[in-house]
Amino acid sequence: MQLGLGLYRHMLTRDNFQFARQAGATHIVAHLVDYFKGGAHNPDDNQPTGTPRGWGQAGDPEKLWSAGELRDLRQAVEAEGLKLEAIENFDPAHWHDVLLDGPKKSRQLENVKTIIRNLGEAGIPIMGYNFSLAGVCGRTTGPYARGGAMSVGMEGPLEEPMPHGMVWNMVYDANAPKGLVPPITHAELWRRLEIFLREILPVAEEANVKLALHPDDPPLPTMRGQPRLVYQPQLYQKVIDLNPSPANALEFCVGTLAEMSAGDVYDAVDTYSRLGRLAYVHLRNVHGKAPFYRETFIDEGDVDVPRVLRILKQNNFGGVIIPDHTPQMSCAAPWHAGMAYALGYLRAAVQGLVPA
Numbered sequence: 040m041q042l043g044l045g046l047y048r049h050m051l052t053r054d055n056f057q058f059a060r061q062a063g064a065t066h067i068v069a070h071l072v073d074y075f076k077g078g079a080h081n082p083d084d085n086q087p088t089g090t091p092r093g094w095g096q097a098g099d100p101e102k103l104w105s106a107g108e109l110r111d112l113r114q115a116v117e118a119e120g121l122k123l124e125a126i127e128n129f130d131p132a133h134w135h136d137v138l139l140d141g142p143k144k145s146r147q148l149e150n151v152k153t154i155i156r157n158l159g160e161a162g163i164p165i166m167g168y169n170f171s172l173a174g175v176c177g178r179t180t181g182p183y184a185r186g187g188a189m190s191v192g193m194e195g196p197l198e199e200p201m202p203h204g205m206v207w208n209m210v211y212d213a214n215a216p217k218g219l220v221p222p223i224t225h226a227e228l229w230r231r232l233e234i235f236l237r238e239i240l241p242v243a244e245e246a247n248v249k250l251a252l253h254p255d256d257p258p259l260p261t262m263r264g265q266p267r268l269v270y271q272p273q274l275y276q277k278v279i280d281l282n283p284s285p286a287n288a289l290e291f292c293v294g295t296l297a298e299m300s301a302g303d304v305y306d307a308v309d310t311y312s313r314l315g316r317l318a319y320v321h322l323r324n325v326h327g328k329a330p331f332y333r334e335t336f337i338d339e340g341d342v343d344v345p346r347v348l349r350i351l352k353q354n355n356f357g358g359v360i361i362p363d364h365t366p367q368m369s370c371a372a373p374w375h376a377g378m379a380y381a382l383g384y385l386r387a388a389v390q391g392l393v394p395a
């Protein structure tokens with residue numbers, strides 16, 4: 040087991056790579072989507088929450104992440120003594136019609152293939168993704184964590200329909216005609232995922248890149264009137280069963296699993312790590328269940344984090360664990376202090392399991 044740090048696009052700097060190394064991380068997970076572009080929400084040193092119009096504007100549909108820029112990023116990370124483990128999330132600008140089954144779908148499946156090939160060429164082993172129409176939406180910010188630390192949570196469902204031009208909680212077409220995205224069924228969304236995996240996984244295998252699915256965060260059967268895929272732990276099995284490719288992997292989010300109303304988080308960690316399908320792990324703590332939960336500090340929520348680590352160790356998980364999100368600490372660097380606290384805790388817990 041190795042520790043990593045996830046960094047948003049604007050945080051991919053030498054200082055932050057050094058910070059990660061100093062806090063005991065050996066790996067970086069990089070976000071290349073700019074979640075903070077033109078949206079109204081919390082400051083960009085916290086995870087984005089957004090408004091009913093989402094996090095903001097998606098990126099440039101014509102500008103795919105090139106092998107060159109991906110290689111430059113990997114080399115910048117390596118120059119600070121770290122490894123670049125994964126890129127997390129596709130830009131809605133590049134694949135909105137794959138999610139929506141729209142007219143640009145076949146061209147955008149090619150976009151995804153190009154991006155996967157570029158990751159392979161750049162020597163980045165994992166692409167994390169989240170196959171969701173409504174995306175990570177409906178969350179609130181408040182003094183939810185210990186000592187009144189600002190954190191993210193949910194205070195009830197969000198079923199307000201999505202307008203045209205929006206998917207995955209971002210706006211990909213600000214000039215889309217008025218109207219709402221019509222609701223689809225769960226079966227239809229699974230069909231779209233199945234087609235996506237069938238098209239992309241052979242390319243991923245050839246490129247030596249794992250495609251790793253994040254569960255739906257927040258995990259509810261529907262949000263904004265649209266179905267969601269993995270909102271209970273056993274639905275991850277359905278993803279694995281859809282396609283036997285070894286590149287069909289999981290971006291295993293323990294916090295999201297803990298927010299699910301059914302199942303047991305330790306059973307889920309045991310089951311899926313035993314299968315050897317975890318590409319990397321998001322590990323954070325949480326209090327409550329969707330749609331009423333609060334993200335907490337790593338040591339204060341419902342999840343027994345050392346127990347999760349023991350199960351991962353027992354099942355020989357050799358991949359990277361990142362803190363995912365943490366509450367903001369009251370100081371000049373709220374995000375960094377939260378992450379340093381989580382990494383320090385995780386490092387101590389992992390060292391307790393594996394004495395030097």
Ligand SMILES: [Mn+2]
Pocket residue numbers: 253256292294295321363
């Ligand atoms: Mn997560």
